[in-house]
Amino acid sequence: MENNSIFIEKLRSSGLRPTKQRIKICKLLFDRKKTFHFTINDLSKILKNEISKKISLATIYNTVHSFKKKGYLKEISVNKDKSYFDTNTSNHHHFLDINTNELIDLKNEDVHNIKIKKRIPGKKINSIEVLVKIENSN
Amino acid sequence: MENNSIFIEKLRSSGLRPTKQRIKICKLLFDRKKTFHFTINDLSKILKNEISKKISLATIYNTVHSFKKKGYLKEISVNKDKSYFDTNTSNHHHFLDINTNELIDLKNEDVHNIKIKKRIPGKKINSIEVLVKIENSN
DNA sequence: TTCTAATTTATAATGATTCTAAAGTAGTGT
């Protein structure tokens, strides 16, 4: 009745025990066609609705952070008081709608190749992140 | 003995009374050759050292926020728990050194022109911000 | 089944930021 084996494997293979809570959160985050962006608060609310037995807030934090550490989630800080987690862990850029705070993926081909001309001695580039803020155009 | 008149004017012209505290913070932030990046905590420490009579933390928050609202500062959120203020209010991009958390300005000509091919109906672009994370290259 | 370490949980602690409301100050008008 359940199609959990893939998540159980995923968890096991990264040294995380496949608990009910982690499997539930895996299904919620990764068992979908499209990737998405969420806050801890979003996830917490969704779980509150979708689930019979409550998952404690501490577990939600722990799980999201361990998924991030394992590379299953990226964290994207858009401003001082809003930080999203992203189930799309590939290198990609974002629109941020400053009217709604919605974060929207840009495909890599949507952004002309970025070339950084300056270099800092002894440092190498780890990643390049573009945040395009958009607003109502009326 | 003081060269405060320029800051007094700046404050007055934006409807802020030139108080001792605001003038002191203006001098500290804007009376320098190079722009710079700071956190509230940085500023608070600098003031603690440089000043005889203490400025209360609430005033530091209030002042920085009103300077931001007046457009004298930009805020740059680099990750969930670090947000910088920037005395360089022009459009420009940044290196973030992920080993030291230092933020370094990129001149506009250091970043090849960025072209966003995708558009969202009813929305227009407000700004484009590039954050280039760098790390030790050894 | 038994044992152990990992995990979950409720709750407390933390800490950065914001709020409050009382005291102080700058600008205006007389």
Next chain:
DNA sequence: ACACTACTTTAGAATCATTATAAATTAGAA
């Protein structure tokens, strides 16, 4: 110069998201 008022500063309290704690539960191994 003085008085008046709105603005500002201040210390301390309140808030709230996140992290820590430590007891109960559970998963995996033997």
